Structures are given as C-alpha cells and as structure tokens.
Amino acid sequence: MNWNLSNESSNDLMTGGRDMPWLQDTNEVNVAVSWGANYRDVVILDAWNRPLDPPFNLTALDLANKANREALKTRLRQAAVLVDADNDGIGDDWEERHFTTLDRNGESDPDKDRENNLMEYACGSGPENGGSVPLFSTMMVASEQGSFFSMSFRRRLGVAGGLKYRLEWSEGGRVWTDASGAMTLSQIENPYDGTGTEVVTYTFVNPSGGTAVFRVQVGF
Ligand SMILES: [Ca+2]
Ligand SMILES: [Ca+2]
Ligand SMILES: [Ca+2]
Numbered sequence: 001m002n003w004n005l006s007n008e009s010s011n012d013l014m015t016g017g018r019d020m021p022w023l024q025d026t027n028e029v030n031v032a033v034s035w036g037a038n039y040r041d042v043v044i045l046d047a048w049n050r051p052l053d054p055p056f057n058l059t060a061l062d063l064a065n066k067a068n069r070e071a072l073k074t075r076l077r078q079a080a081v082l083v084d085a086d087n088d089g090i091g092d093d094w095e096e097r098h099f100t101t102l103d104r105n106g107e108s109d110p111d112k113d114r115e116n117n118l119m120e121y122a123c124g125s126g127p128e129n130g131g132s133v134p135l136f137s138t139m140m141v142a143s144e145q146g147s148f149f150s151m152s153f154r155r156r157l158g159v160a161g162g163l164k165y166r167l168e169w170s171e172g173g174r175v176w177t178d179a180s181g182a183m184t185l186s187q188i189e190n191p192y193d194g195t196g197t198e199v200v201t202y203t204f205v206n207p208s209g210g211t212a213v214f215r216v217q218v219g220f
Contacts, residue, residue, distance in 0.1 A: 042072065044079045047093040047196070052079055082161045089161055089220055090121045094196070098127050122163055122218040124154035124197035136216070141203070149204040150186070151214060154197040157190070166217040167202065173213045179204065 025031045035043055041055035056075060061068040083092045086102040095102050104110060104127075106118030111130040120127040123134030136153045155165050167179040179202075187201040206212045 044075060046079065047091075048097070080158075082159075084161055089163070090118060091161065091196075094121055119218055122156060122160075122165070124156070124195040138214075146205070149206065149212065149214075150201060151183075151204070152187075152199055152201040153216060154195070154199055157196055157198050162220050164219055166219070168215050168217065169204065170213045170215075171208065171210055176215070179214065182207075 031037075035051050035055075037043060037055065038057060040058040042058060043051045043055050046052055052075075056072055061071065063069050063072065084090065085092055086095075086105075088102075088105045090106055092102055095104060099110075104117055106121070107116050109116050111126070111128050111132075113130040113133050115125065115133050117127045119125075119134055120132075125134050126132035134153065136151060138149065138151045140147050141150050156163055167183055168176040169179040169182065170176045183202040183204045185200060186203045188198055189201075190198045204212070204214075
C-alpha cells in the first residue's frame with residue numbers, strides 16, 4: 001500500500017514522544033473510501049494491511065462500557081497472534097508473502113545462498129533472493145573506558161512463535177560460552193520497513209583483551 005509514513009518526534013504531533021509511526025492516508029489510495037469506513041470506526045489490519053472484518057465502531061460500542069473495552073482488547077490480541085498452521089515455526093504470513101505457499105519448511109534453501117528459510121525469516125533477509133542474506137555488522141568503538149566490540153543484527157519483533165537468539169563467544173573458536181551475561185543490549189531500533197524485524201546492537205568488553213569470536217544461534 002502507498003502509505004505516507006512518518007515518525008515525527010515533535011510533541012505538537014499526536015505521535016510525539018511515541019515510537020509508533022503515524023499512518024497518513026493519501027488522495028491516491030484513499031483507504032477511508034476503499035474500506036467503506038464510517039465515522040469512529042476502528043479498523044484492525046492483518047500483517048498485509050488488509051482490514052479484518054467487521055470494523056469496531058466506537059459510537060455503537062462505547063468504550064465507557066467495560067464489556068466493549070474487553071471485546072476490543074480481545075480482537076486486538078487475536079489479530080496479533082502469530083498464525084502457523086503448518087507448524088514449521090515460521091509465520092504463515094511470511095511464507096505466503098515470499099513463496100505464496102506453505103509447502104516450504106525452515107530447513108530448505110530455495111535461493112541457494114546457504115542460509116535456510118528459518119535463518120532468513122529470523123534475520124529479515126529475502127528467502128527468494130540469493131543476494132539477500134542475514135547481515136551482522138561489527139565494529140570496535142573507542143571510549144574513555146577503553147575500546148569495546150559492537151555487533152548489530154536483525155531479529156524478529158515480538159515473541160515470533162518462541163524463536164530464540166542465543167549469543168555465544170569464544171576465544172579460539174573451539175569452546176563456546178553463552179554470551180548473554182557478557183554482552184549488553186545497548187540499542188533496539190525498529191526501522192518500520194515491513195520486514196517485521198528490529199535491529200539490535202550488543203556491546204562486549206573482552207575480559208582477557210585477546211581475540212574473541214562471536215556467533216548467534218537461532219532456534220526454538
Ligand atoms: Ca508456518
Ligand atoms: Ca536461502
Ligand atoms: Ca536469501
């Protein structure tokens with residue numbers, strides 16, 4: 001859809017100080033007309049921006065009434081549940097978007113870039129594009145306390161069906177140690193780019209000062 005998307009920080013705006021983007025309808029798209037929306041309709045969308053029927057009208061269903069508040073809350077929660085009908089751990093929405101079928105599983109690698117579908121799903125890359133692979137950007141950052149290692153990568157937003165990201169580090173690449181206690185999650189940024197992922201940055205101070213190797217394992 002052709003949304004105007006902005007994330008202004010001005011407190012004069014309705015979105016000021018919040019991290020939720022403001023969706024602005026345009027004359028070209030005119031969603032209010034194409035959806036047949038009525039005044040005070042709450043239209044809940046699925047992951048493809050398709051309205052889920054029927055709209056919840058705030059005039060007919062006054063939120064001062066507790067039963068109406070609960071009904072709206074229930075509908076929002078239902079809309080946010082990950083659907084995985086083929087039980088392969090990958091959201092069906094993502095499979096349909098990339099493959100138009102649920103026949104592919106997490107282990108397959110249709111674009112032959114040596115990253116299986118689960119890894120591409122987990123890290124926001126394109127599973128039908130061999131030139132699109134999970135990216136892990138690293139750098140050394142100098143500070144007054146000394147230099148530290150920084151690593152950024154994409155992970156799926158929310159609980160994502162129980163997907164886990166296990167960070168490990170090693171001095172020689174043979175013995176791997178859980179790095180969750182040694183690495184600090186220093187930044188989370190949602191790029192709002194439609195991939196359903198956020199960019200996380202971890203920092204690490206090497207206690208021995210020697211060579212350190214890192215890896216991220218993805219699984220359930
Ligand atoms: Ca699935
Ligand atoms: Ca692949
Ligand atoms: Ca790929």
